[in-house]
Amino acid sequence: MRPFRFLAALVLVLPLLVACECAPFASCPGTPQDLRPVTLLLGFRPDVQFAPFYVAQREGYYAAAGLDVTIEHRQAPDVQRLVADGQAEFGVADATDVMIARTSEIPITYVSTLYQAFPVAIIGPVGEVPDDPSGLAGMTIGTPGRFGSSWHALLALLEAGGLTEDDVTIREYPQFNQVDGLANGDVDLITGFRNNEPLRLEARGIEVELLTIDEIAPLPGPGIIVGGRLLGEDPELVRSFVEATTAAMEEVIAGPDIGFAAAEAEVPAIAEDPEVARAVLDATIELWRGEEFAAGRIPVELWGTAYATMERLGFIDGSVPVELMIAPEVADPD
Amino acid sequence: MGSNPIPSGLGVDIDGVGARFPTPGGPLDALADLSLDVPAGSFTVVIGPNGCGKSTLLRLVAGLLEPSSGAVRVGGSPPRAGDGRVGIAFQQPRLVPWRSVLDNVALALELAGVAADERAGRATEALERVGLAGVAHLRPRELSGGMAQRAGLARALVTEPPVLLLDEPFSALDALTRETFDAELQRLWLDRPRTVILVTHSVAEAVALADRVVVLTPRPGRVARVVAVDLPRPRPADLTGDPRAAELAAEVRAALTSVRALELRPWAEAEGAA
Amino acid sequence: MRRIGAALVSLGAFLLAWKLVTVLGGLPPYILPAPEGVLERGVRAVNSGVLWEHTAVTLLEIVLGFAVGASAAVLTGIALGKSVLIERVLSPYIVAAQAVPILALAPLLDIWFGGGLLARVAICALIAFFPIAIATMVGIRAADPLLDEMLRSLGAGPAQRTRLLDIPSALPVIFGGLRVGVTLAVIGAVVAEWAGASTGLGILINIANFGLFDTPLMFVALAVLAIIGLAFYGLVVLAERRLVSH
Numbered sequence: 001m002r003p004f005r006f007l008a009a010l011v012l013v014l015p016l017l018v019a020c021e022c023a024p025f026a027s028c029p030g031t032p033q034d035l036r037p038v039t040l041l042l043g044f045r046p047d048v049q050f051a052p053f054y055v056a057q058r059e060g061y062y063a064a065a066g067l068d069v070t071i072e073h074r075q076a077p078d079v080q081r082l083v084a085d086g087q088a089e090f091g092v093a094d095a096t097d098v099m100i101a102r103t104s105e106i107p108i109t110y111v112s113t114l115y116q117a118f119p120v121a122i123i124g125p126v127g128e129v130p131d132d133p134s135g136l137a138g139m140t141i142g143t144p145g146r147f148g149s150s151w152h153a154l155l156a157l158l159e160a161g162g163l164t165e166d167d168v169t170i171r172e173y174p175q176f177n178q179v180d181g182l183a184n185g186d187v188d189l190i191t192g193f194r195n196n197e198p199l200r201l202e203a204r205g206i207e208v209e210l211l212t213i214d215e216i217a218p219l220p221g222p223g224i225i226v227g228g229r230l231l232g233e234d235p236e237l238v239r240s241f242v243e244a245t246t247a248a249m250e251e252v253i254a255g256p257d258i259g260f261a262a263a264e265a266e267v268p269a270i271a272e273d274p275e276v277a278r279a280v281l282d283a284t285i286e287l288w289r290g291e292e293f294a295a296g297r298i299p300v301e302l303w304g305t306a307y308a309t310m311e312r313l314g315f316i317d318g319s320v321p322v323e324l325m326i327a328p329e330v331a332d333p334d
Numbered sequence: 335m336g337s338n339p340i341p342s343g344l345g346v347d348i349d350g351v352g353a354r355f356p357t358p359g360g361p362l363d364a365l366a367d368l369s370l371d372v373p374a375g376s377f378t379v380v381i382g383p384n385g386c387g388k389s390t391l392l393r394l395v396a397g398l399l400e401p402s403s404g405a406v407r408v409g410g411s412p413p414r415a416g417d418g419r420v421g422i423a424f425q426q427p428r429l430v431p432w433r434s435v436l437d438n439v440a441l442a443l444e445l446a447g448v449a450a451d452e453r454a455g456r457a458t459e460a461l462e463r464v465g466l467a468g469v470a471h472l473r474p475r476e477l478s479g480g481m482a483q484r485a486g487l488a489r490a491l492v493t494e495p496p497v498l499l500l501d502e503p504f505s506a507l508d509a510l511t512r513e514t515f516d517a518e519l520q521r522l523w524l525d526r527p528r529t530v531i532l533v534t535h536s537v538a539e540a541v542a543l544a545d546r547v548v549v550l551t552p553r554p555g556r557v558a559r560v561v562a563v564d565l566p567r568p569r570p571a572d573l574t575g576d577p578r579a580a581e582l583a584a585e586v587r588a589a590l591t592s593v594r595a596l597e598l599r600p601w602a603e604a605e606g607a608a
Numbered sequence: 609m610r611r612i613g614a615a616l617v618s619l620g621a622f623l624l625a626w627k628l629v630t631v632l633g634g635l636p637p638y639i640l641p642a643p644e645g646v647l648e649r650g651v652r653a654v655n656s657g658v659l660w661e662h663t664a665v666t667l668l669e670i671v672l673g674f675a676v677g678a679s680a681a682v683l684t685g686i687a688l689g690k691s692v693l694i695e696r697v698l699s700p701y702i703v704a705a706q707a708v709p710i711l712a713l714a715p716l717l718d719i720w721f722g723g724g725l726l727a728r729v730a731i732c733a734l735i736a737f738f739p740i741a742i743a744t745m746v747g748i749r750a751a752d753p754l755l756d757e758m759l760r761s762l763g764a765g766p767a768q769r770t771r772l773l774d775i776p777s778a779l780p781v782i783f784g785g786l787r788v789g790v791t792l793a794v795i796g797a798v799v800a801e802w803a804g805a806s807t808g809l810g811i812l813i814n815i816a817n818f819g820l821f822d823t824p825l826m827f828v829a830l831a832v833l834a835i836i837g838l839a840f841y842g843l844v845v846l847a848e849r850r851l852v853s854h
Contacts, residue, residue: 147819416763
């Protein structure tokens with residue numbers, strides 16, 4: 001009789017063990033089937049700028065939306081490809097990259113704006129940065145490479161100033177250390193992120209000023225992307241994710257401390273220099289908010305003009321219309 | 335009649351020579367206080383048990399080793415490897431695999447500083463003398479063992495050294511081939527006389543070729559006995575019928591036995607048995 | 609003729625397997641393009657001149673990098689092989705340099721060498737160096753001591769013995785090292801480009817991957833690199849057949 005009793009006990013105990021294997025950040029008693037597991041692909045490595053996602057996890061925004069979100073980190077082209085192929089549900093991508101990817105027949109759709117203000121700007125020492133893009137002629141500019149939103153923004157600026165790539169000298173910094181080039185004097189100006197490079201330069205004692213594209217050659221900022229098939233099959237899932245994320249972002253904007261605390265738990269690098277990380281978060285909040293916080297809404301008109309700019313610059317051939325690249329109805333159902 | 339030391343070639347004078355090598359177990363004396371006078375133009379065969387230092391002795395005469403005591407003189411002065419006084423052929427053919435047979439022989443001339451246009455002709459002539467003219471352009475790997483040994487011999491002879499050293503040159507060949515080669519060696523030597531010192535294990539070969547057979551003791555090697563061979567030349571390849579040859583062979587064998595070389599004793603020998 | 613036939617059959621099988629993987633795995637072209645997609649993209653890249661522009665740069669880097677790296681490696685290998693002292697002094701540094709991923713060092717090297725073609729050639733040479741140097745050292749050490757003694761008996765000095773015996777006898781092993789080294793030189797050129805170039809097949813890979821999201825174009829660049837590697841490997845084998853007869 002002994003073996004049977006043992007087996008019977010096991011059969012009764014096992015479901016309890018499984019039930020306690022709960023999703024992280026969700027309130028425990030529910031069985032895992034209540035939350036839908038999804039994967040979110042964020043950029044290269046954990047960063048304080050992803051605070052809204054960390055907050056949405058920790059404060060239960062995703063759980064309340066019925067989602068069990070796993071965050072993974074990937075480089076840009078992989079984010080687009082994996083989301084397009086359905087191996088991950090959500091990702092974060094630059095708007096101009098989305099235009100190119102979609103034209104290259106990678107089926108992703110941009111569903112929510114994260115940064116209302118475009119993050120990239122031209123950065124240089126005070127007094128050296130021209131007010132007008134035509135003043136860039138003859139200057140040496142450091143940039144990571146001839147791709148990505150920094151490159152697109154630079155070329156859009158040059159075009160607005162009546163210039164092309166040939167009117168400036170480009171120095172590439174594949175290690176993303178163009179600040180070193182500016183500090184050494186190897187370059188006159190650099191492209192960089194408004195919430196990052198200026199803070200790093202100021203920490204080195206270099207006062208900087210910026211030339212932003214917003215008034216001159218505006219482009220949309222980074223946002224949330226989903227695979228085209230997922231959007232078609234389960235728009236409710238997409239909407240609930242976007243709403244949860246936007247709500248978390250609003251909370252961080254209202255009270256940055258909570259965002260910083262969530263980020264500290266997820267980003268080991270913050271411990272090395274928490275002051276700079278906090279400054280980055282504060283600067284990033286400004287970029288999320290832009291002129292007016294719009295809860296993820298997509299500026300359709302801006303996308304239209306930016307699409308035309310990208311086409312003129314030769315990054316896209318116009319074969320895929322801009323309407324197919326964005327899903328403004330997700331963040332703005334009216 | 336007796337042996338015929340034609341006065342050509344150089345005399346070799348080995349005077350109280352010792353050869354000591356460092357080993358993990360302590361210094362080893364291959365030779366100790368060995369003295370031997372080799373007259374110019376004579377054919378001397380050195381015979382002895384394994385490890386008695388025969389090869390070491392040849393290397394001292396060739397200038398490849400320095401004696402740890404005593405002195406070696408070739409034609410009055412110490413030998414220097416490759417200066418043209420001494421040529422040596424080894425137990426293995428030691429031919430360079432990526433050169434043709436002809437170029438292998440010519441290598442000796444190359445290192446002796448002979449002009450390029452002269453080398454081919456002299457090398458060909460040396461090969462002809464050992465009967466290898468037809469294989470001059472083959473590679474060493476295409477030769478039989480006997481042919482390769484002959485090529486090594488041709489290389490040693492091509493510079494016409496007055497002293498020729500042979501380290502068991504035919505021991506790797508079968509008995510019949512060895513007899514033929516010994517006879518040919520004798521012919522070459524009679525044709526162009528020089529001082530020859532040949533090392534061997536074979537009593538028959540020693541008696542067939544030598545003016546004098548020098549028997550060495552086991553390690554550390556020194557001269558145990560010199561047996562003069564007075565058989566008339568030219569001697570036939572096969573001396574089995576010759577009574578005088580048999581006598582001399584017996585003398586040599588007795589000398590070898592008398593030095594109590596361990597390997598030459600019967601395996602089950604009791605203490606004190608003959 | 610048979611060799612070419614066998615090669616064509618295996619190439620056909622490989623292409624077929626590739627196509628099957630994309631079909632059976634349902635893989636979209638932006639994750640794994642099918643062979644005909646890569647070919648079509650390649651033809652377009654050739655026609656637009658883009659492909660040759662980048663290929664020419666990388667070819668030059670490989671040729672120069674391999675030439676410099678192989679020469680330095682053979683000379684170093686001879687020194688290491690002939691002198692126990694040199695080997696004891698140098699080999700810790702050589703081995704440590706090999707163990708450090710050059711990809712991490714390459715940006716620094718790029719700066720030290722001034723960031724132009726010279727830097728690319730230096731990085732490529734460094735990457736190709738190790739297997740050739742070690743093969744040379746091992747080959748030199750394996751020279752037959754019996755032949756060495758024979759040469760001494762003919763009056764050859766140490767330099768002559770190195771020239772007449774050590775180097776020729778080491779050639780088969782050295783060529784083994786050269787086969788490995790030449791394929792590493794191809795990788796080395798790409799790694800060097802990633803450290804700071806603006807043209808070359810490595811840069812084309814970056815542009816296709818990060819800039820254009822054009823996976824077929826990336827595969828075109830990879831295919832060209834593979835072909836270059838095969839071609840150079842074949843040249844080394846050909847040279848070996850000519851120079852090594854034993």
